[in-house]
Amino acid sequence: MRRFQPGQRKAGPVRLMAIVVTAVTLLLAASTARAAIISVQAQSFNLTASPGYVSVPDGGSIYAWGYTAGSTMQLPGPTLDVVVGQEVTVTLTNALPAAAGNVSAVFSGQQVAATGGVAGLLTQEAAPGGSVTYTFTPSEPGTYLYHSGTRPDLQVEMGLYGALIVRPSAPAAGCTASAYAHAATCYDREDLFLLSEIDIDVHRAAEQQASGPGPMYVVTEPYHSEYWLINGRAAPDTMAAAGTGLLPTQPYNSLPRMHPGERLLLRVVGANREMHPFHHHGNHTRVLARDGHLLLSASDPSKLAGPSLFTILSVPGETVDAIFEWTGKDLGWDMYGSDPNTQQHSCNGNPIPPGGGVAASPGYDAVTKEWCPDHGRAIPVTLPDLSVLTFGGFYSGSPYLGALGSLPPGEGGLNPSAGYTYMWHSHTERELVNNDVFPGGMMTMLIIEAPWVPID
Amino acid sequence: MTASIGRRWVFGVVALATAISAAIAQESSIRMQCPSATGTDIHPGANNPGIKCGHLVAGDGMVTMANDYTDGELGGKPLYVFGFALTDNFPPGGPAVNDPGYPGWIMTEGTLAANAPAPTIVVDEDDEVFLSLTNVGMAMRPDLFDPHSIHWHGFPHAASIFDGVPDSSISINMGASLSYYYYAKDAGTYMYHCHVEAAEHMQMGMVGNLYVRPRQNNLPNGPPLGATTHVTGNKYAFNDGDGTTRYDAEYPIQMGSFDPTFHDASFNVQPLPFAGMRDRYFLLNGRGYPDTVNPAVLTTTDPLGKVQPSQRVSSLIEAAPNKRILLRISNLNVTTFNTLGTNGIPMEVIGLDARLLRDGDGNNMYYKTNSLTLGGGQSADVILDTTGLTPGSIYFLYTTNLDRLANDAENFGGMMTEIRITN
Numbered sequence: 119m120r121r122f123q124p125g126q127r128k129a130g131p132v133r134l135m136a137i138v139v140t141a142v143t144l145l146l147a148a149s150t151a152r153a154a155i156i157s158v159q160a161q162s163f164n165l166t167a168s169p170g171y172v173s174v175p176d177g178g179s180i181y182a183w184g185y186t187a188g189s190t191m192q193l194p195g196p197t198l199d200v201v202v203g204q205e206v207t208v209t210l211t212n213a214l215p216a217a218a219g220n221v222s223a224v225f226s227g228q229q230v231a232a233t234g235g236v237a238g239l240l241t242q243e244a245a246p247g248g249s250v251t252y253t254f255t256p257s258e259p260g261t262y263l264y265h266s267g268t269r270p271d272l273q274v275e276m277g278l279y280g281a282l283i284v285r286p287s288a289p290a291a292g293c294t295a296s297a298y299a300h301a302a303t304c305y306d307r308e309d310l311f312l313l314s315e316i317d318i319d320v321h322r323a324a325e326q327q328a329s330g331p332g333p334m335y336v337v338t339e340p341y342h343s344e345y346w347l348i349n350g351r352a353a354p355d356t357m358a359a360a361g362t363g364l365l366p367t368q369p370y371n372s373l374p375r376m377h378p379g380e381r382l383l384l385r386v387v388g389a390n391r392e393m394h395p396f397h398h399h400g401n402h403t404r405v406l407a408r409d410g411h412l413l414l415s416a417s418d419p420s421k422l423a424g425p426s427l428f429t430i431l432s433v434p435g436e437t438v439d440a441i442f443e444w445t446g447k448d449l450g451w452d453m454y455g456s457d458p459n460t461q462q463h464s465c466n467g468n469p470i471p472p473g474g475g476v477a478a479s480p481g482y483d484a485v486t487k488e489w490c491p492d493h494g495r496a497i498p499v500t501l502p503d504l505s506v507l508t509f510g511g512f513y514s515g516s517p518y519l520g521a522l523g524s525l526p527p528g529e530g531g532l533n534p535s536a537g538y539t540y541m542w543h544s545h546t547e548r549e550l551v552n553n554d555v556f557p558g559g560m561m562t563m564l565i566i567e568a569p570w571v572p573i574d
Numbered sequence: 575m576t577a578s579i580g581r582r583w584v585f586g587v588v589a590l591a592t593a594i595s596a597a598i599a600q601e602s603s604i605r606m607q608c609p610s611a612t613g614t615d616i617h618p619g620a621n622n623p624g625i626k627c628g629h630l631v632a633g634d635g636m637v638t639m640a641n642d643y644t645d646g647e648l649g650g651k652p653l654y655v656f657g658f659a660l661t662d663n664f665p666p667g668g669p670a671v672n673d674p675g676y677p678g679w680i681m682t683e684g685t686l687a688a689n690a691p692a693p694t695i696v697v698d699e700d701d702e703v704f705l706s707l708t709n710v711g712m713a714m715r716p717d718l719f720d721p722h723s724i725h726w727h728g729f730p731h732a733a734s735i736f737d738g739v740p741d742s743s744i745s746i747n748m749g750a751s752l753s754y755y756y757y758a759k760d761a762g763t764y765m766y767h768c769h770v771e772a773a774e775h776m777q778m779g780m781v782g783n784l785y786v787r788p789r790q791n792n793l794p795n796g797p798p799l800g801a802t803t804h805v806t807g808n809k810y811a812f813n814d815g816d817g818t819t820r821y822d823a824e825y826p827i828q829m830g831s832f833d834p835t836f837h838d839a840s841f842n843v844q845p846l847p848f849a850g851m852r853d854r855y856f857l858l859n860g861r862g863y864p865d866t867v868n869p870a871v872l873t874t875t876d877p878l879g880k881v882q883p884s885q886r887v888s889s890l891i892e893a894a895p896n897k898r899i900l901l902r903i904s905n906l907n908v909t910t911f912n913t914l915g916t917n918g919i920p921m922e923v924i925g926l927d928a929r930l931l932r933d934g935d936g937n938n939m940y941y942k943t944n945s946l947t948l949g950g951g952q953s954a955d956v957i958l959d960t961t962g963l964t965p966g967s968i969y970f971l972y973t974t975n976l977d978r979l980a981n982d983a984e985n986f987g988g989m990m991t992e993i994r995i996t997n
Contacts, residue, residue: 302934342849342850344849393949395911395950395951397727397951399732399737399739400731400732400737401731402728415933415934415935416933417933418934418935421935422933422934423933423934425926425927426929427926427929428727428728428730428927428928428951429927429951429952431952444731446731446733448730448759449731449732449733449757450702451755453733497735497755499607499704499753499755500607500753501735501752502603502750502751506746506750507721507750508744508745508747508770510739510740510741510743510744510745511741512734512741512742512743513734513742517733517734517743519733538733538742539739540734540737540739541739541769545949545951545952546908546909546910546949547772547773547776547908548773548848548849548908548909551773551849553848553849554845554846554847554848554849554850555848556773557741557771557773563742
């Protein structure tokens with residue numbers, strides 16, 4: 119029965135909750151739904167395509183090209199955050215090496231008028247040192263991709279891509295934020311998962327020719343990627359802070375956090391050339407839209423028609439918007455623990471009986487989001503002795519949400535608020551490496567934080 | 575090769591003996607937890623079929639590929655794998671779970687007993703599933719001390735502690751056991767695998783079929799289901815409410831693939847090629863054609879000379895005319911997408927990722943296709959209708975990535991099986 123060590127927790131849920139319940143309500147209300155996607159909110163953008171170096175977690179530094187709205191090249195390009203029905207102007211300046219030739223940008227799903235620059239096959243292009251202007255008025259909200267339309271086999275691989283988010287002019291009725299002008303797309307938080315990959319051979323060849331007269335001769339087939347990225351970073355860098363000075367050209371991270379009962383909007387973008395099965399542990403997602411097109415029931419357009427998936431198929435150039443929810447429903451046991459002496463808490467007002475036991479009631483508790491039919495049910499198995507286990511860095515030492523337990527020295531520590539952590543990753547598991555070093559690659563963690571833990 | 579096996583054999587036996595003695599010294603480290611044995615019912619109720627318990631061991635073993643591999647003797651190419659085995663399949667007559675001899679028996683029978691794919695796990699909706707996992711160690715790799723885990727892939731609303739992700743929770747060391755608990759509330763086709771060092775352990779074979787049958791199967795005789803009526807004994811893929819997912823026979827079909835260079839490197843204690851992983855054996859349920867249509871359990875002689883059941887799951891699909899076949903298709907290879915096709919019998923896709931294909935207004939979104947593309951970690955439920963087909967005829971279920979119809983360099987093999995129409 120050594121499944122729990124009384125007295126080794128920092129605080130029981132009831133005590134914590136007593137302290138924080140009021141504050142939690144305020145914090146939740148104050149959080150903005152947009153906070154988790156870092157973007158440039160504007161209708162007019164000045165982008166520059168320029169060279170730089172990106173870091174990969176095995177210690178490598180890779181020559182790359184990227185768009186920036188400032189002075190430092192970045193991968194991916196800035197997330198352009200605009201409003202439907204309003205004209206968008208993007209002026210692109212070419213600061214790439216002359217050997218790279220022209221550069222451009224195309225915007226999926228948009229009717230674009232290009233002015234200035236020089237003629238190219240797909241669109242007007244900016245010659246070295248020159249610029250070009252693109253104008254479009256997005257007609258539908260959604261998630262879109264923009265990328266170079268010039269020599270894309272090379273320039274997209276080099277990093278010239280980014281996400282375009284088109285927001286509805288107002289949230290759908292009944293919520294503070296929605297992906298579309300449709301109540302079924304309301305969300306509490308949103309995160310971007312822009313998936314791409316790097317074949318280092320292409321980048322090395324471009325680097326070697328960057329100072330030459332051009333045009334570059336770079337072989338882009340056969341293609342053998344060695345690094346797999348979410349929002350421009352490979353794990354574990356995906357989980358480092360956004361904007362950290364350690365990764366000056368990779369400002370975006372990917373570390374989704376949410377509370378039980380919230381709705382998390384995923385914007386999944388296939389930005390380069392490979393397909394990825396993006397598997398999200400924890401629960402299914404409901405697909406809202408592909409390429410900015412809402413999938414609605416033919417017989418009742420107030421209802422969704424997209425599938426419910428545990429693995430989102432991400433294909434090159436396509437975007438998927440999906441809603442993820444997590445509650446403790448049907449866990450089968452009390453996620454806050456069942457010991458009335460150390461884990462006393464109430465569900466719909468019912469305490470755990472003094473001697474222990476189940477105090478079931480229907481529905482959720484409004485504050486803790488506990489599924490009350492499981493209230494007071496003990497975790498059904500005895501966990502092994504600590505001496506026979508290997509511990510993950512995100513393990514809090516306790517199976518309970520928001521609770522810390524005892525761990526051997528040197529273990530744990532990555533999850534100080536004791537959330538439930540779920541790996542979100544490419545299920546082409548070969549892509550969970552940085553070159554030949556496991557783990558890494560296209561992977562991050564979702565953290566379900568206890569209701570009293572504030573999320574930025 | 576013989577010399578190297580001999581040397582490793584000594585290490586392996588020493589490691590095994592050490593592990594067994596450690597297990598005997600701490601009896602409680604190897605155990606199976608099953609509350610139904612003690613009468614404990616956590617969620618009593620009329621709708622609860624009950625408690626199901628299983629005991630898996632995780633370790634290593636050898637499997638046989640389908641090519642005619644000749645190295646002085648006839649037989650398929652042996653491949654080193656990591657994998658799971660189920661204690662229910664161990665020879666009968668073993669000690670009871672509370673017997674002091676149980677841990678030693680687990681270690682003895684579990685060593686080099688890995689199956690490819692992992693044993694198929696089938697439960698009913700509303701079951702409470704207690705799955706105990708014992709890490710018996712890798713006898714051929716005494717230099718390794720890898721923990722193992724069970725990840726029920728796609729399980730909704732799992733707590734981190736039972737999700738099997740080593741980074742998020744705990745995983746079990748050699749010579750010890752960890753019990754997982756799942757409250758199976760959603761029917762569908764899932765899969766499971768070890769999540770420890772996933773790129774390596776899954777390439778090495780720690781993957782298997784897992785599905786949950788719906789509670790609609792348990793309806794009393796007679797109630798209407800849409801245009802049909804439920805009759806006791808009818809089986810459905812989902813709680814459809816309209817009988818449209820009824821089937822007569824079901825087959826789990828798990829796509830997978832092995833890179834023999836990676837497996838041989840592992841066996842020979844060499845650096846492992848991750849970014850350079852290139853699969854050359856393309857498999858259904860751990861076998862390449864024509865082994866896929868062999869209804870028997872395949873055996874492989876392990877490096878200690880014991881004949882072990884290595885690949886238990888046949889992919890031979892059989893049905894009489896006018897029947898509905900449910901294929902529970904999943905993909906758990908770690909390198910690529912695969913497309914499965916049928917010739918002559920269209921596939922009706924009724925579910926994806928363990929969920930009925932139905933829109934929010936209740937309209938069935940089923941569709942018919944001759945090809946189905948799945949990446950790693952995706953699943954689909956597919957109905958084949960044999961109405962009007964001729965007894966004795968044979969159809970094929972095969973990858974339309976035609977280069978994968980091969981067992982390494984040998985043609986007419988790989989990811990293919992037969993659909994035989996019986997009388």
